[in-house]
Amino acid sequence: xxxxxxxxxxxxxxxxxxxxxxxxxxxxxxxxxxxxxxxxxxxxxxxxxxxxxxxxxxxxxxxxxxxxxxxxxxxxxxxxxxxxxxxxxxxxxxxxxxxxxxxxxxxxxxxxxxxxxxxxxxxxxxxxxxxxxxxxxxxxxxxxxxxxxxxxxxxxxxxxxxxxxxxxxxxxxxxxxxxxxxxxxxxxxxxxxxxxxxxxxxxxxxxxxxxxxxxxxxxxxxxxxxxxxxxxxxxxxxxxxxxxxxxxxxxxxxxxxxxxxxxxxxxxxxxxxxxxxxxxxxxxxxxxxxxxxxxxxxxxxxxxxxxxxxxxxxxxxxxxxxxxxxxxxxxxxxxxxxxxxxxxxxxxxxxxxxxxxxxxxxxxxxxxxxxxxxxxxxxxxxxxxxxxxxxxxxxxxxxxxxxxxxxxxxxxxxx
Amino acid sequence: xxxxxxxxxxxxxxxxxxxxxxxxxxxxxxxxxxxxxxxxxxxxxxxxxxxxxxxxxxxxxxxxxxxxxxxxxxxxxxxxxxxxxxxxxxxxxxxxxxxxxxxxxxxxxxxxxxxxxxxxxxxxxxxxxxxxxxxxxxxxxxxxxxxxxxxxxxxxxxxxxxxx
Numbered sequence: 186x187x188x189x190x191x192x193x194x195x196x197x198x199x200x201x202x203x204x205x206x207x208x209x210x211x212x213x214x215x216x217x218x219x220x221x222x223x224x225x226x227x228x229x230x231x232x233x234x235x236x237x238x239x240x241x242x243x244x245x246x247x248x249x250x251x252x253x254x255x256x257x258x259x260x261x262x263x264x265x266x267x268x269x270x271x272x273x274x275x276x277x278x279x280x281x282x283x284x285x286x287x288x289x290x291x292x293x294x295x296x297x298x299x300x301x302x303x304x305x306x307x308x309x310x311x312x313x314x315x316x317x318x319x320x321x322x323x324x325x326x327x328x329x330x331x332x333x334x335x336x337x338x339x340x341x342x343x344x345x346x347x348x349x350x351x352x353x354x355x356x357x358x359x360x361x362x363x364x365x366x367x368x369x370x371x372x373x374x375x376x377x378x379x380x381x382x383x384x385x386x387x388x389x390x391x392x393x394x395x396x397x398x399x400x401x402x403x404x405x406x407x408x409x410x411x412x413x414x415x416x417x418x419x420x421x422x423x424x425x426x427x428x429x430x431x432x433x434x435x436x437x438x439x440x441x442x443x444x445x446x447x448x449x450x451x452x453x454x455x456x457x458x459x460x461x462x463x464x465x466x467x468x469x470x471x472x473x474x475x476x477x478x479x480x481x482x483x484x485x486x487x488x489x490x491x492x493x494x495x496x497x498x499x500x501x502x503x504x505x506x507x508x509x510x511x512x513x514x515x516x517x518x519x520x521x522x523x524x525x526x527x528x529x530x531x532x533x534x535x536x537x538x539x540x541x542x543x544x545x546x547x548x549x550x551x552x553x554x555x556x557x558x559x560x561x562x563x564x565x566x567x568x569x570x571x572x573x574x575x576x577x578x579x580x581x582x583x584x585x586x587x588x589x590x591x592x593x594x595x596x597x598x599x600x
Numbered sequence: 601x602x603x604x605x606x607x608x609x610x611x612x613x614x615x616x617x618x619x620x621x622x623x624x625x626x627x628x629x630x631x632x633x634x635x636x637x638x639x640x641x642x643x644x645x646x647x648x649x650x651x652x653x654x655x656x657x658x659x660x661x662x663x664x665x666x667x668x669x670x671x672x673x674x675x676x677x678x679x680x681x682x683x684x685x686x687x688x689x690x691x692x693x694x695x696x697x698x699x700x701x702x703x704x705x706x707x708x709x710x711x712x713x714x715x716x717x718x719x720x721x722x723x724x725x726x727x728x729x730x731x732x733x734x735x736x737x738x739x740x741x742x743x744x745x746x747x748x749x750x751x752x753x754x755x756x757x758x759x760x761x762x763x764x
Binding site: 209222223226230233234235257259260263303304305319320321322323324326327335369370373374403405458545546547551564566567568569571573 | 615617619620623624625627628629630641642643661662665666667668669670671673688690691692695696699700741743752753754757758761763
């Protein structure tokens with residue numbers, strides 16, 4: 186019986202020849218990412234250990250991105266704790282450089298690695314053929330101290346992609362369509378593996394966007410076959426693969442889906458669940474108070490180009506705040522060089538520093554009672570972006586920007 | 601952990617996400633005790649004050665979906681909830697709950713068969729009895745029971761290493 190990509194990467198990290206879905210393996214982690222969401226809790230627990238030590242400090246990457254710059258004395262204190270600990274122990278540390286997953290993709294992730302991140306969207310790393318999975322701070326602490334953890338080997342769902350997305354349709358529309366189809370727990374405990382000739386038509390930005398959102402279907406991880414697009418990205422960022430794994434022809438999948446990219450259309454996820462998806466035209470006319478272009482899902486240069494093209498020469502609607510948040514310093518600088526920031530500024534957008542912003546409902550852009558946000562963020566749960574009685578719609582960079590111009594939900598072909 | 605206990609049921613539905621269990625704005629509070637009043641507040645602001653130590657939560661599918669914030673199972677544990685029985689749990693929440701010594705039980709039928717306020721007799725690894733009706737439940741693997749019984753992963757490690 187052959188192995189899936191997920192099984193192969195776990196076997197590699199466990200130092201064994203074979204494994205299969207349902208087995209529990211002890212693995213050595215290749216990398217451990219943590220951000221300011223919970224690192225202060227990890228440090229508190231670490232300091233209570235009898236003989237605290239770090240198994241391999243080279244593997245740790247700590248990133249301040251959720252509340253940067255800090256918005257209260259409490260946050261400042263938790264950042265200081267993280268900053269001081271990182272300096273004392275020589276941990277790779279980023280602050281104000283960008284959203285953790287974007288920083289990881291630009292600087293650290295390698296194909297074939299098994300990575301724990303103390304953040305649910307760690308599954309984004311599958312875009313480079315790495316097994317990234319989100320954990321809490323206790324699991325993170327255990328891995329940091331021992332270098333290892335245990336993993337239940339997941340079953341895999343296979344998504345065969347065919348064809349090509351049409352003009353004006355984006356990766357965000359594709360993954361929202363898939364989540365709508367399989368449901369918010371349709372991939373619970375499972376790996377989502379993407380392959381097929383349609384994959385070759387997708388850019389790295391598209392791929393990160395797709396893998397990143399798989400946790401919203403409950404997935405343990407997302408994985409994509411490593412091809413020239415992935416290898417070119419890796420090379421351009423000065424890194425080599427750990428291992429390039431491919432699923433065996435006789436690998437076992439609990440389900441296989443064939444997805445025709447040509448059939449995907451602009452999609453909106455309505456409040457309060459990511460799988461509550463409808464064609465964007467069904468939300469046409471819903472009044473908005475704020476629009477957000479950014480996050481680990483859609484804050485890359487490709488997304489800013491899409492937004493800038495839609496809004497060039499136009500204005501943000503009156504009484505609407507349009508937040509544009511590049512996902513990293515590199516994205517910010519590139520957007521500046523290309524003149525995209527000028528376009529957004531001329532249109533009346535608010536450009537923020539690279540961070541998680543309103544996607545996680547703190548730091549900035551939080552919405553009030555009864556307000557509506559359309560967002561390229563990751564979630565639209567009740568209260569996610571602020572007041573418990575507010576509303577979040579999720580959509581592509583194009584639909585979000587078009588809605589910012591119209592002051593109500595609409596698609597880019599109508600503004 | 602295998603001793604039978606009595607628990608009053610609080611009932612929630614499908615897809616209780618971690619932003620419901622504990623909204624982002626309360627994550628910055630200093631201690632989990634400070635966070636307690638805000639548990640489940642977007643959905644049922646009065647619930648945290650109503651839950652008494654020893655009570656249990658019965659929910660539908662996909663309990664705990666969303667963020668990896670460990671404050672979510674921590675705050676449920678701090679409220680004194682004895683266990684959560686759901687049709688299914690999201691995986692990060694599952695690990696985080698066990699790591700904090702919070703008992704989780706998967707059962708497909710209980711949610712539709714009980715109402716809020718019912719009393720249950722829970723025998724972990726064996727069965728739940730409500731209104732005279734029995735619901736068999738599976739036991740967790742031994743390594744997870746060791747963590748649960750110790751009160752969480754860090755405590756289990758200390759115990760294993762002879763520190764406690």
